[in-house]
Amino acid sequence: MNEKTKTSKYRPIRFFILLCATLLIIAVPILNNRFQFTFIQGWYQSISIGNLWFVSPLEGLESILTSRMLYGPLLVGMAIPVLVAFLLGRVFCAWICPISFLSEVTDWFIRILSRKKYRKTRIILPRRMLWASLVSEIALAMIAGVPIFVFLSPPGLVGRELMMVILFKTVAVEGVIVLAVMAMHLLSPRLFCRHLCPLGGLLGCIGAKRRLYVEFNVENCIKCGMCSKACPLALDPKNGQALSAYCWNCGDCIDSCKTEALSFKWREIKVNDENTNHKVNVKSNHSHQNPVSHSL
Template identity: 45%
Template sequence: MARKSFWKRITIWRYLFLLACFIVIVGNPFTNYYWNINFIQGWFQSLGVGNLWVVSPLEGLESILTAKAFYMPSLIGMVVPVTLAFLMGRVFCSWMCPIEFLSFLTDKILGLIPKWGTKLKYRPDLIRLPKKLLWFALVTELMLTMIIGYPLFVWWSPPGLVGRETMFYVFYKHITVEIAVVVVVLLLNLPTRRFFCRYLCPLGATLALIGKWRQLVIRYDASKCVGCKVCDTRCPMGIKPSVGESQSVYCWNCAECVDACPTNALQFTWRDKGVIKVPSASMKEVKL
Protein backbone atom coordinates (compact mmCIF):
# COMPACT_ATOMS: atom_id res chain seq x y z
CA MET A 1 0.00 0.00 0.00
CA ALA A 2 1.26 3.39 -0.96
CA ARG A 3 2.03 6.19 1.45
CA LYS A 4 -0.74 8.54 2.37
CA SER A 5 -1.10 11.62 0.20
CA PHE A 6 0.72 14.69 1.47
CA TRP A 7 -2.14 16.66 3.03
CA LYS A 8 -3.75 13.58 4.55
CA ARG A 9 -0.75 12.93 6.74
CA ILE A 10 -1.38 14.07 10.28
CA THR A 11 2.32 14.71 10.85
CA ILE A 12 2.26 17.49 8.24
CA TRP A 13 -0.28 19.32 10.36
CA ARG A 14 1.83 18.61 13.41
CA TYR A 15 4.90 20.13 11.77
CA LEU A 16 2.92 23.17 10.68
CA PHE A 17 1.49 23.59 14.16
CA LEU A 18 4.93 23.25 15.73
CA LEU A 19 6.24 25.84 13.31
CA ALA A 20 3.38 28.21 14.14
CA CYS A 21 3.98 27.83 17.88
CA PHE A 22 7.71 28.35 17.38
CA ILE A 23 7.06 31.50 15.37
CA VAL A 24 4.75 32.83 18.08
CA ILE A 25 7.30 32.18 20.82
CA VAL A 26 10.30 33.50 18.91
CA GLY A 27 8.51 36.35 17.16
CA ASN A 28 6.75 37.65 20.22
CA PRO A 29 9.77 39.47 21.76
CA PHE A 30 10.24 41.28 18.46
CA THR A 31 6.66 42.57 18.37
CA ASN A 32 6.93 43.56 22.02
CA TYR A 33 10.25 45.32 21.62
CA TYR A 34 10.04 47.01 18.25
CA TRP A 35 6.33 47.77 17.89
CA ASN A 36 5.18 47.70 21.52
CA ILE A 37 2.38 45.29 20.66
CA ASN A 38 1.64 43.58 23.95
CA PHE A 39 -1.12 41.31 22.71
CA ILE A 40 0.98 38.23 23.37
CA GLN A 41 3.49 38.19 26.21
CA GLY A 42 5.74 35.61 27.75
CA TRP A 43 6.61 32.10 26.69
CA PHE A 44 5.62 28.61 27.72
CA GLN A 45 6.02 29.18 31.46
CA SER A 46 3.20 31.62 31.25
CA LEU A 47 1.72 32.90 28.05
CA GLY A 48 -0.65 35.82 27.92
CA VAL A 49 -2.80 36.10 24.78
CA GLY A 50 -5.12 39.05 25.15
CA ASN A 51 -6.97 38.38 28.36
CA LEU A 52 -6.22 34.66 28.38
CA TRP A 53 -3.55 33.57 30.82
CA VAL A 54 -1.90 30.22 30.47
CA VAL A 55 0.33 29.00 33.29
CA SER A 56 2.35 25.84 32.78
CA PRO A 57 1.13 23.20 35.31
CA LEU A 58 4.51 22.16 36.68
CA GLU A 59 5.84 25.68 37.10
CA GLY A 60 2.58 26.76 38.72
CA LEU A 61 2.70 23.75 41.02
CA GLU A 62 6.29 24.47 42.03
CA SER A 63 5.39 28.06 42.74
CA ILE A 64 2.55 26.91 44.99
CA LEU A 65 4.74 24.30 46.70
CA THR A 66 7.54 26.69 47.55
CA ALA A 67 5.49 29.79 48.41
CA LYS A 68 2.95 27.59 50.23
CA ALA A 69 0.16 29.90 49.14
CA PHE A 70 -2.46 29.85 46.43
CA TYR A 71 -2.94 32.70 44.04
CA MET A 72 -6.20 32.53 42.14
CA PRO A 73 -5.11 33.93 38.74
CA SER A 74 -2.27 31.42 38.67
CA LEU A 75 -4.65 28.52 39.35
CA ILE A 76 -7.04 29.78 36.70
CA GLY A 77 -4.16 29.99 34.25
CA MET A 78 -3.47 26.30 34.79
CA VAL A 79 -7.01 25.28 33.78
CA VAL A 80 -6.43 25.34 30.03
CA PRO A 81 -3.23 23.20 29.88
CA VAL A 82 -4.57 20.73 32.45
CA THR A 83 -7.82 20.28 30.54
CA LEU A 84 -5.87 19.83 27.33
CA ALA A 85 -3.71 17.18 28.98
CA PHE A 86 -6.78 15.45 30.40
CA LEU A 87 -8.30 15.24 26.94
CA MET A 88 -5.31 14.55 24.75
CA GLY A 89 -2.36 13.63 26.93
CA ARG A 90 1.10 14.96 26.17
CA VAL A 91 0.07 16.92 23.09
CA PHE A 92 1.90 19.97 24.40
CA CYS A 93 5.16 18.03 24.07
CA SER A 94 4.55 16.75 20.57
CA TRP A 95 2.52 19.57 19.04
CA MET A 96 3.75 22.77 20.67
CA CYS A 97 7.05 22.43 22.50
CA PRO A 98 9.84 24.44 20.81
CA ILE A 99 12.36 21.75 21.82
CA GLU A 100 10.34 19.20 19.86
CA PHE A 101 10.35 21.63 16.93
CA LEU A 102 14.13 21.90 17.05
CA SER A 103 14.49 18.13 17.50
CA PHE A 104 12.33 17.26 14.52
CA LEU A 105 14.16 19.88 12.52
CA THR A 106 17.48 18.19 13.39
CA ASP A 107 15.99 14.85 12.39
CA LYS A 108 14.79 16.25 9.07
CA ILE A 109 18.17 17.82 8.38
CA LEU A 110 19.92 14.55 9.23
CA GLY A 111 17.51 12.86 6.83
CA LEU A 112 18.76 15.03 4.00
CA ILE A 113 22.22 13.46 4.12
CA PRO A 114 22.55 11.25 1.02
CA LYS A 115 22.94 7.49 1.49
CA TRP A 116 22.70 7.58 5.30
CA GLY A 117 19.66 9.84 5.46
CA THR A 118 16.89 7.42 6.43
CA LYS A 119 19.15 5.49 8.74
CA LEU A 120 20.07 8.63 10.64
CA LYS A 121 16.55 9.99 10.68
CA TYR A 122 15.11 6.86 12.26
CA ARG A 123 18.23 5.88 14.17
CA PRO A 124 17.97 3.06 16.70
CA ASP A 125 18.45 4.05 20.33
CA LEU A 126 22.02 3.79 21.56
CA ILE A 127 21.18 4.52 25.19
CA ARG A 128 18.09 2.86 26.53
CA LEU A 129 16.90 3.48 30.08
CA PRO A 130 13.77 2.24 31.79
CA LYS A 131 10.85 4.49 30.86
CA LYS A 132 9.80 4.71 34.51
CA LEU A 133 12.71 7.09 34.97
CA LEU A 134 10.33 9.83 33.81
CA TRP A 135 8.28 9.60 37.01
CA PHE A 136 11.36 9.62 39.19
CA ALA A 137 12.63 12.66 37.35
CA LEU A 138 9.41 14.41 38.31
CA VAL A 139 9.64 13.33 41.96
CA THR A 140 13.33 14.27 42.15
CA GLU A 141 12.61 17.65 40.65
CA LEU A 142 9.79 18.35 43.11
CA MET A 143 11.81 17.15 46.09
CA LEU A 144 14.85 19.22 45.16
CA THR A 145 12.61 22.21 44.66
CA MET A 146 11.13 21.80 48.12
CA ILE A 147 14.48 21.12 49.81
CA ILE A 148 16.07 24.22 48.35
CA GLY A 149 12.88 26.19 48.80
CA TYR A 150 12.95 27.84 45.40
CA PRO A 151 11.36 26.58 42.20
CA LEU A 152 14.00 25.07 39.93
CA PHE A 153 12.27 24.00 36.74
CA VAL A 154 11.12 27.56 36.16
CA TRP A 155 14.59 28.61 35.12
CA TRP A 156 16.06 25.52 33.54
CA SER A 157 13.02 24.30 31.63
CA PRO A 158 14.30 23.85 28.06
CA PRO A 159 11.07 24.91 26.27
CA GLY A 160 10.96 28.05 28.40
CA LEU A 161 14.63 28.79 27.76
CA VAL A 162 14.11 28.94 23.99
CA GLY A 163 11.66 31.81 24.44
CA ARG A 164 13.70 33.36 27.19
CA GLU A 165 16.99 33.46 25.29
CA THR A 166 15.25 34.98 22.27
CA MET A 167 13.76 37.61 24.55
CA PHE A 168 17.15 38.29 26.14
CA TYR A 169 18.74 38.59 22.75
CA VAL A 170 16.11 41.00 21.47
CA PHE A 171 15.77 43.08 24.63
CA TYR A 172 19.25 43.11 26.12
CA LYS A 173 21.40 42.01 23.15
CA HIS A 174 23.08 39.18 25.00
CA ILE A 175 22.52 35.50 25.61
CA THR A 176 22.89 33.91 29.03
CA VAL A 177 24.73 30.70 29.91
CA GLU A 178 21.45 28.83 30.39
CA ILE A 179 21.36 28.30 26.63
CA ALA A 180 23.70 25.39 27.42
CA VAL A 181 20.69 23.45 28.75
CA VAL A 182 19.01 23.68 25.36
CA VAL A 183 22.20 22.68 23.58
CA VAL A 184 22.73 19.67 25.85
CA VAL A 185 19.11 18.57 25.43
CA LEU A 186 19.45 18.79 21.66
CA LEU A 187 22.78 16.94 21.71
CA LEU A 188 21.25 14.14 23.77
CA ASN A 189 18.94 13.61 20.81
CA LEU A 190 21.83 12.24 18.78
CA PRO A 191 22.42 8.92 20.60
CA THR A 192 18.74 8.43 21.43
CA ARG A 193 15.91 10.30 19.82
CA ARG A 194 14.13 12.59 22.33
CA PHE A 195 16.31 11.32 25.17
CA PHE A 196 15.40 14.23 27.45
CA CYS A 197 11.69 14.08 26.62
CA ARG A 198 11.57 10.35 27.23
CA TYR A 199 13.41 10.01 30.48
CA LEU A 200 14.10 13.33 32.15
CA CYS A 201 11.52 15.99 31.40
CA PRO A 202 9.53 16.73 34.59
CA LEU A 203 6.99 18.81 32.69
CA GLY A 204 6.40 15.92 30.28
CA ALA A 205 5.99 13.63 33.28
CA THR A 206 3.37 15.95 34.78
CA LEU A 207 1.44 16.09 31.53
CA ALA A 208 1.73 12.32 31.05
CA LEU A 209 0.46 11.77 34.57
CA ILE A 210 -2.50 14.05 33.98
CA GLY A 211 -3.10 12.43 30.60
CA LYS A 212 -3.07 8.88 31.86
CA TRP A 213 -6.82 8.55 31.29
CA ARG A 214 -6.82 10.75 28.20
CA GLN A 215 -9.61 10.62 25.65
CA LEU A 216 -7.51 10.78 22.51
CA VAL A 217 -5.51 7.61 22.03
CA ILE A 218 -3.99 5.66 19.17
CA ARG A 219 -5.92 2.49 18.58
CA TYR A 220 -4.07 -0.60 17.50
CA ASP A 221 -6.09 -2.97 15.33
CA ALA A 222 -4.41 -6.36 15.54
CA SER A 223 -6.53 -7.81 12.74
CA LYS A 224 -5.20 -5.26 10.24
CA CYS A 225 -1.58 -5.43 11.38
CA VAL A 226 0.78 -7.23 9.02
CA GLY A 227 3.71 -7.11 11.42
CA CYS A 228 6.02 -4.92 9.33
CA LYS A 229 7.17 -3.06 12.50
CA VAL A 230 7.60 0.25 10.68
CA CYS A 231 5.82 1.97 13.54
CA ASP A 232 8.45 0.77 16.03
CA THR A 233 11.24 2.39 14.04
CA ARG A 234 9.33 5.62 13.53
CA CYS A 235 8.22 6.21 17.12
CA PRO A 236 10.43 8.99 18.55
CA MET A 237 9.57 7.91 22.08
CA GLY A 238 10.84 4.34 21.68
CA ILE A 239 7.40 2.80 22.17
CA LYS A 240 6.46 -0.32 20.25
CA PRO A 241 2.96 0.20 18.84
CA SER A 242 3.26 -3.16 17.09
CA VAL A 243 2.85 -4.96 20.40
CA GLY A 244 -0.01 -2.79 21.52
CA GLU A 245 1.89 -0.20 23.51
CA SER A 246 0.28 2.65 21.60
CA GLN A 247 -2.07 3.51 24.45
CA SER A 248 0.56 3.57 27.16
CA VAL A 249 1.16 6.67 29.31
CA TYR A 250 4.43 7.30 27.52
CA CYS A 251 2.76 7.88 24.16
CA TRP A 252 2.56 11.56 23.28
CA ASN A 253 0.12 11.36 20.34
CA CYS A 254 2.56 12.63 17.75
CA ALA A 255 0.96 10.55 14.97
CA GLU A 256 4.27 9.38 13.49
CA CYS A 257 3.15 5.73 13.70
CA VAL A 258 -0.33 6.53 12.40
CA ASP A 259 1.18 7.96 9.24
CA ALA A 260 3.80 5.28 8.84
CA CYS A 261 1.42 2.34 9.13
CA PRO A 262 0.85 0.92 5.62
CA THR A 263 -2.40 -0.88 6.52
CA ASN A 264 -4.08 1.72 8.76
CA ALA A 265 -3.87 -0.60 11.73
CA LEU A 266 -3.02 2.38 13.93
CA GLN A 267 -5.53 5.17 14.13
CA PHE A 268 -6.51 8.02 16.41
CA THR A 269 -9.67 7.27 18.38
CA TRP A 270 -11.58 8.97 21.13
CA ARG A 271 -11.76 6.66 24.09
CA ASP A 272 -15.50 7.25 24.53
CA LYS A 273 -16.15 5.23 21.41
CA GLY A 274 -15.72 2.25 23.64
CA VAL A 275 -13.45 0.14 21.46
CA ILE A 276 -10.33 0.50 23.57
CA LYS A 277 -9.15 -2.01 26.09
CA VAL A 278 -6.49 -1.65 28.74
CA PRO A 279 -3.12 -1.83 27.00
CA SER A 280 -0.80 -4.61 27.99
CA ALA A 281 2.21 -6.41 26.64
CA SER A 282 0.04 -9.39 25.74
CA MET A 283 -2.08 -7.22 23.47
CA LYS A 284 -1.44 -9.55 20.54
CA GLU A 285 -3.62 -12.24 22.06
CA VAL A 286 -6.44 -9.90 23.06
CA LYS A 287 -9.11 -9.64 20.40
CA LEU A 288 -10.18 -6.06 19.91
Protein backbone atom coordinates (compact mmCIF):
# COMPACT_ATOMS: atom_id res chain seq x y z
CA MET A 1 0.00 0.00 0.00
CA ASN A 2 2.93 2.24 0.67
CA GLU A 3 3.88 2.14 -2.98
CA LYS A 4 0.63 3.75 -4.07
CA THR A 5 1.35 6.92 -2.16
CA LYS A 6 4.84 7.10 -3.64
CA THR A 7 5.74 10.63 -4.59
CA SER A 8 7.41 11.68 -7.82
CA LYS A 9 11.11 11.53 -7.37
CA TYR A 10 12.61 12.93 -10.55
CA ARG A 11 9.81 15.06 -11.91
CA PRO A 12 10.10 17.94 -9.39
CA ILE A 13 13.87 17.99 -9.80
CA ARG A 14 13.59 17.94 -13.55
CA PHE A 15 11.00 20.68 -13.60
CA PHE A 16 13.15 22.78 -11.30
CA ILE A 17 16.18 22.36 -13.57
CA LEU A 18 14.07 23.18 -16.64
CA LEU A 19 12.79 26.28 -14.89
CA CYS A 20 16.30 27.35 -13.90
CA ALA A 21 17.60 26.70 -17.42
CA THR A 22 14.86 28.90 -18.88
CA LEU A 23 15.23 31.59 -16.23
CA LEU A 24 18.95 31.64 -16.97
CA ILE A 25 18.45 32.63 -20.59
CA ILE A 26 15.98 35.31 -19.52
CA ALA A 27 18.18 36.62 -16.70
CA VAL A 28 21.42 36.73 -18.63
CA PRO A 29 20.34 39.31 -21.24
CA ILE A 30 18.61 41.39 -18.55
CA LEU A 31 21.72 41.41 -16.36
CA ASN A 32 23.76 42.16 -19.45
CA ASN A 33 21.54 45.05 -20.45
CA ARG A 34 21.34 46.58 -16.98
CA PHE A 35 24.71 45.87 -15.44
CA GLN A 36 26.98 44.98 -18.36
CA PHE A 37 27.19 41.50 -16.88
CA THR A 38 28.92 39.26 -19.40
CA PHE A 39 30.32 36.53 -17.20
CA ILE A 40 27.57 34.20 -18.38
CA GLN A 41 26.62 34.68 -22.00
CA GLY A 42 24.50 33.25 -24.70
CA TRP A 43 21.88 30.53 -24.74
CA TYR A 44 21.67 26.89 -25.76
CA GLN A 45 23.37 27.35 -29.10
CA SER A 46 26.51 28.51 -27.44
CA ILE A 47 26.77 29.41 -23.80
CA SER A 48 29.78 30.56 -21.85
CA ILE A 49 30.38 30.63 -18.15
CA GLY A 50 33.54 32.63 -17.75
CA ASN A 51 36.03 30.89 -19.95
CA LEU A 52 34.11 27.63 -20.06
CA TRP A 53 32.41 27.51 -23.45
CA PHE A 54 29.74 25.17 -24.67
CA VAL A 55 28.62 24.84 -28.27
CA SER A 56 25.58 22.87 -29.32
CA PRO A 57 26.85 19.78 -31.21
CA LEU A 58 24.51 20.08 -34.19
CA GLU A 59 25.19 23.78 -34.73
CA GLY A 60 28.93 23.15 -34.47
CA LEU A 61 28.74 20.19 -36.82
CA GLU A 62 26.78 22.20 -39.37
CA SER A 63 29.25 25.04 -39.15
CA ILE A 64 32.14 22.63 -39.75
CA LEU A 65 30.37 20.87 -42.62
CA THR A 66 29.12 23.94 -44.47
CA SER A 67 32.29 25.99 -44.11
CA ARG A 68 34.54 22.91 -44.53
CA MET A 69 36.86 24.27 -41.88
CA LEU A 70 37.91 23.05 -38.47
CA TYR A 71 38.39 25.50 -35.66
CA GLY A 72 39.96 24.28 -32.43
CA PRO A 73 37.91 26.28 -29.93
CA LEU A 74 34.71 25.14 -31.66
CA LEU A 75 35.65 21.48 -31.22
CA VAL A 76 36.59 22.07 -27.59
CA GLY A 77 33.26 23.82 -27.03
CA MET A 78 31.39 20.87 -28.52
CA ALA A 79 33.34 18.32 -26.44
CA ILE A 80 31.41 18.59 -23.17
CA PRO A 81 27.90 18.49 -24.70
CA VAL A 82 28.95 15.51 -26.83
CA LEU A 83 30.43 13.77 -23.80
CA VAL A 84 27.27 14.41 -21.78
CA ALA A 85 25.14 13.01 -24.61
CA PHE A 86 27.48 10.04 -24.94
CA LEU A 87 27.21 9.14 -21.25
CA LEU A 88 23.70 10.30 -20.36
CA GLY A 89 21.85 10.27 -23.69
CA ARG A 90 19.40 12.95 -24.81
CA VAL A 91 19.27 14.53 -21.36
CA PHE A 92 19.51 18.01 -22.85
CA CYS A 93 16.05 17.56 -24.38
CA ALA A 94 14.37 16.52 -21.16
CA TRP A 95 16.28 18.48 -18.56
CA ILE A 96 17.41 21.76 -20.16
CA CYS A 97 15.75 22.56 -23.53
CA PRO A 98 13.50 25.63 -23.21
CA ILE A 99 11.02 24.05 -25.64
CA SER A 100 10.71 21.22 -23.14
CA PHE A 101 10.01 23.75 -20.43
CA LEU A 102 7.32 25.46 -22.50
CA SER A 103 5.80 22.08 -23.33
CA GLU A 104 5.76 21.05 -19.67
CA VAL A 105 4.08 24.30 -18.67
CA THR A 106 1.51 23.86 -21.45
CA ASP A 107 0.87 20.31 -20.29
CA TRP A 108 0.44 21.52 -16.75
CA PHE A 109 -2.27 23.97 -17.85
CA ILE A 110 -3.93 21.33 -19.99
CA ARG A 111 -3.90 18.94 -17.04
CA ILE A 112 -5.67 21.50 -14.88
CA LEU A 113 -8.24 22.29 -17.56
CA SER A 114 -8.98 18.76 -18.72
CA ARG A 115 -8.42 17.07 -15.33
CA LYS A 116 -6.77 14.17 -17.06
CA LYS A 117 -3.39 13.06 -15.92
CA TYR A 118 -1.98 12.14 -19.29
CA ARG A 119 -2.54 13.46 -22.77
CA LYS A 120 -3.36 11.17 -25.62
CA THR A 121 -1.15 10.92 -28.66
CA ARG A 122 -3.30 12.04 -31.55
CA ILE A 123 -0.80 11.82 -34.35
CA ILE A 124 1.24 8.66 -34.56
CA LEU A 125 4.16 8.86 -36.91
CA PRO A 126 7.06 6.49 -37.39
CA ARG A 127 9.73 7.07 -34.79
CA ARG A 128 12.48 6.75 -37.36
CA MET A 129 11.43 10.12 -38.76
CA LEU A 130 13.78 11.59 -36.17
CA TRP A 131 16.82 10.16 -38.00
CA ALA A 132 15.38 11.15 -41.36
CA SER A 133 14.96 14.65 -40.04
CA LEU A 134 18.56 14.78 -38.85
CA VAL A 135 19.98 13.44 -42.11
CA SER A 136 17.80 15.58 -44.36
CA GLU A 137 18.54 18.65 -42.28
CA ILE A 138 22.31 18.15 -42.61
CA ALA A 139 21.96 17.36 -46.32
CA LEU A 140 19.81 20.45 -46.80
CA ALA A 141 22.36 22.60 -45.00
CA MET A 142 25.17 21.28 -47.14
CA ILE A 143 23.24 21.76 -50.37
CA ALA A 144 22.23 25.28 -49.46
CA GLY A 145 25.71 26.00 -48.09
CA VAL A 146 24.34 27.57 -44.93
CA PRO A 147 23.73 25.92 -41.58
CA ILE A 148 19.94 25.94 -41.55
CA PHE A 149 19.33 24.64 -38.06
CA VAL A 150 21.29 27.48 -36.51
CA PHE A 151 18.66 30.06 -37.28
CA LEU A 152 15.63 27.78 -37.34
CA SER A 153 16.31 25.68 -34.25
CA PRO A 154 13.45 26.07 -31.77
CA PRO A 155 15.60 25.80 -28.60
CA GLY A 156 18.03 28.35 -30.01
CA LEU A 157 15.28 30.64 -31.23
CA VAL A 158 13.79 30.94 -27.75
CA GLY A 159 17.12 32.33 -26.57
CA ARG A 160 17.58 34.58 -29.59
CA GLU A 161 14.08 36.03 -29.32
CA LEU A 162 14.62 36.72 -25.63
CA MET A 163 17.86 38.53 -26.45
CA MET A 164 16.22 40.49 -29.27
CA VAL A 165 13.40 41.57 -26.99
CA ILE A 166 15.58 42.51 -24.05
CA LEU A 167 18.53 44.08 -25.84
CA PHE A 168 17.00 45.52 -28.99
CA LYS A 169 13.27 45.75 -28.17
CA THR A 170 12.32 43.89 -31.35
CA VAL A 171 11.45 40.34 -32.28
CA ALA A 172 12.75 38.27 -35.16
CA VAL A 173 10.22 36.78 -37.55
CA GLU A 174 11.75 33.29 -37.07
CA GLY A 175 9.97 33.23 -33.72
CA VAL A 176 6.92 31.84 -35.51
CA ILE A 177 8.77 28.53 -35.58
CA VAL A 178 8.63 28.39 -31.78
CA LEU A 179 4.91 29.11 -32.00
CA ALA A 180 4.52 26.42 -34.67
CA VAL A 181 6.33 23.90 -32.47
CA MET A 182 4.08 24.78 -29.55
CA ALA A 183 1.02 24.47 -31.80
CA MET A 184 2.27 21.04 -32.82
CA HIS A 185 2.61 20.18 -29.15
CA LEU A 186 -1.01 21.18 -28.59
CA LEU A 187 -2.05 19.02 -31.52
CA SER A 188 -0.24 15.96 -30.24
CA PRO A 189 2.18 15.87 -27.30
CA ARG A 190 5.82 16.51 -28.24
CA LEU A 191 5.14 16.03 -31.94
CA PHE A 192 8.22 18.04 -32.88
CA CYS A 193 10.49 16.52 -30.21
CA ARG A 194 9.42 12.99 -31.08
CA HIS A 195 9.68 13.09 -34.82
CA LEU A 196 11.26 16.23 -36.17
CA CYS A 197 13.93 17.76 -33.95
CA PRO A 198 17.31 17.28 -35.67
CA LEU A 199 19.18 18.22 -32.49
CA GLY A 200 17.29 15.55 -30.57
CA GLY A 201 18.17 13.15 -33.36
CA LEU A 202 21.85 13.93 -33.13
CA LEU A 203 21.94 13.72 -29.34
CA GLY A 204 20.02 10.44 -29.47
CA CYS A 205 22.46 9.16 -32.04
CA ILE A 206 25.45 10.08 -29.87
CA GLY A 207 23.78 8.61 -26.80
CA ALA A 208 22.63 5.36 -28.40
CA LYS A 209 25.07 3.44 -26.19
CA ARG A 210 24.65 5.70 -23.17
CA ARG A 211 25.70 4.70 -19.70
CA LEU A 212 22.70 6.08 -17.84
CA TYR A 213 19.55 4.23 -18.76
CA VAL A 214 16.16 3.25 -17.38
CA GLU A 215 16.29 -0.33 -16.23
CA PHE A 216 13.22 -2.50 -16.29
CA ASN A 217 12.78 -5.20 -13.70
CA VAL A 218 10.25 -7.76 -14.94
CA GLU A 219 9.64 -9.28 -11.53
CA ASN A 220 8.18 -6.12 -10.08
CA CYS A 221 6.05 -5.25 -13.09
CA ILE A 222 2.30 -5.60 -12.74
CA LYS A 223 1.72 -4.53 -16.37
CA CYS A 224 -0.43 -1.55 -15.44
CA GLY A 225 0.85 0.36 -18.46
CA MET A 226 1.31 3.62 -16.58
CA CYS A 227 4.92 3.99 -17.73
CA SER A 228 4.02 4.12 -21.41
CA LYS A 229 1.23 6.59 -20.66
CA ALA A 230 3.59 8.81 -18.71
CA CYS A 231 6.37 8.74 -21.29
CA PRO A 232 6.45 12.09 -23.13
CA LEU A 233 7.94 10.27 -26.10
CA ALA A 234 5.25 7.54 -26.03
CA LEU A 235 7.88 4.86 -25.53
CA ASP A 236 7.01 1.60 -23.84
CA PRO A 237 9.61 0.94 -21.12
CA LYS A 238 8.21 -2.48 -20.26
CA ASN A 239 8.92 -3.66 -23.77
CA GLY A 240 12.52 -2.54 -23.70
CA GLN A 241 11.95 0.73 -25.52
CA ALA A 242 13.59 2.70 -22.73
CA LEU A 243 16.87 1.20 -23.88
CA SER A 244 16.44 2.55 -27.40
CA ALA A 245 18.26 5.63 -28.65
CA TYR A 246 15.02 7.62 -28.49
CA CYS A 247 14.74 7.66 -24.68
CA TRP A 248 15.81 10.97 -23.18
CA ASN A 249 16.12 9.82 -19.56
CA CYS A 250 13.52 12.18 -18.15
CA GLY A 251 12.49 9.68 -15.48
CA ASP A 252 8.74 10.22 -15.91
CA CYS A 253 8.19 6.47 -16.32
CA ILE A 254 10.13 5.79 -13.12
CA ASP A 255 7.94 8.28 -11.27
CA SER A 256 4.76 6.79 -12.72
CA CYS A 257 5.67 3.22 -11.79
CA LYS A 258 3.93 2.18 -8.59
CA THR A 259 5.84 -1.04 -8.10
CA GLU A 260 9.35 0.27 -8.66
CA ALA A 261 9.90 -1.93 -11.66
CA LEU A 262 11.80 0.91 -13.32
CA SER A 263 14.90 2.69 -12.11
CA PHE A 264 17.88 4.62 -13.40
CA LYS A 265 20.95 2.46 -13.80
CA TRP A 266 24.53 3.13 -14.66
CA ARG A 267 25.73 0.70 -17.27
CA GLU A 268 29.12 -0.81 -16.50
CA ILE A 269 31.70 -1.03 -19.23
CA LYS A 270 30.80 -3.92 -21.49
CA VAL A 271 34.36 -4.77 -22.48
CA ASN A 272 34.95 -6.51 -19.14
CA ASP A 273 31.96 -8.76 -19.62
CA GLU A 274 33.12 -9.85 -23.03
CA ASN A 275 36.68 -10.42 -21.93
CA THR A 276 35.80 -12.64 -19.03
CA ASN A 277 32.99 -14.38 -20.93
CA HIS A 278 30.58 -14.28 -18.02
CA LYS A 279 27.71 -12.90 -20.01
CA VAL A 280 25.24 -15.44 -18.71
CA ASN A 281 26.21 -14.79 -15.12
CA VAL A 282 25.92 -11.07 -15.55
CA LYS A 283 22.48 -11.44 -17.05
CA SER A 284 21.21 -13.62 -14.26
CA ASN A 285 22.69 -11.18 -11.76
CA HIS A 286 20.72 -8.41 -13.35
CA SER A 287 17.43 -10.19 -13.02
CA HIS A 288 18.07 -10.90 -9.36
CA GLN A 289 19.13 -7.39 -8.62
CA ASN A 290 17.24 -5.71 -5.86
CA PRO A 291 15.36 -2.76 -7.36
CA VAL A 292 15.81 -0.75 -4.18
CA SER A 293 19.56 -0.44 -4.73
CA HIS A 294 19.47 2.61 -6.96
CA SER A 295 22.81 3.58 -8.34
CA LEU A 296 21.60 7.14 -8.73
